[in-house]
Amino acid sequence: MSSPKSRAGRPSPEQAERKRANLILAALDEFARVGFSAASMRDIAKAAEISSRTLYNYYPDKLALFAACLEHSGHAIQPTLPKLSGDLHSQLVNYTVAMQEQLSTPQAMQITTLIFREANGFDALRDIAREQFERYQVAPVARILEDHNMSGDQAKLLAPQFVSMAFGEWQRRVLFGGPPLTKEIATTQAQIAADIFISGISHFYKL
Template sequence: MYISVVTTTRRGRPTQAEAKKLHQKLRKAAVATFVKHGYDGTSMDAIAKAAGITRRTLYARYPDKRAVFLDVIPWALTRTTEREAAQEIDDVDLRTALVAVGRAGLARAIDPDVVRLKRIAMTESARFPEFAVSAHSMTWSPRHRQVMDLLHRHHEAGAIDVDDPELTAGHFIALVEHLPARLADSGIYRSSEEEERHLQRAVDLFLRGVLRRE
């Protein structure tokens, strides 16, 4: 009599790459769940289900919903999108570079999910003093640094006259994004042609103020 013995190999700990991929998947699922249901309407069960993981796996990474919210909101508002990451602006003229950065920022500022996410974060700010900066400022930070570096580089080359790149970069972002973002926050979305016209005009006005004059 022969007895067939089936052995199973126990899966070891996930690799660093697998763990990172799972974390990104979890974050995206959590953000989508918060956007759809709001903070109060979201549960750990709903997040785990959206991510396609078990409750045990979720709780191994976050002790509660508050911890998830504190992690994913700043990440979602500051992360660089694939479109932004693909931009090559080092070897182009200043206007072309500003238009590229401004176009990506404008698209992000009026993205319905981003608008909704900022609204949720601001609504919950009283419960989350850990948010030392406003949700609106979070969306600016990566782009702010990008514009600062761009202005510094062209100032050093003698093309523009900017004595405070940090402040000037903030003015550029405000000029491009502030009005469209405020309109979107009120549910008003202009046509793509209108937004492009707004962007081009904003860049031209900005350049008039920083270009070096003979």
């Protein structure tokens, strides 16, 4: 028996996915432009060329939509990062430079500035940002450390320490202004952070 035909006018899975992707891009633009507090779900729906009802069918509130935006951004970055090879120092440096390049795009900088500016006023917003930070910045470093004979518990403990060191200059520019990091400066900063990090932990861990 053949499967029942779709109702007339019902979008295909591909069309539905494109609609959702357009919605995320419209929401990212709105959040980056006016901030989380001022962002309007109605304006986002209008920019995405969907009804407000359709928007709320996808995401019940603005926090859920913002979480989806961060998830989309973090997931989109991952395929652009290089496949890492070489020793621990090289992998840490190459990962940091590639990640900072992605985080320094205008939209990424705007979204990060928004988080720093508004997260203290919204516990849920801060929790969403922390989850994305752990998943897309800390977890890859932990995997690098595990690949170099560090236990999972040790890697989870030390990965945030390296990220704090390696991304310090990038974070300073987000908070206090300044041009995006050039690749040369980002590489120098990453090399210094990797040198200090590996030298420090080598007293306690065999790598």
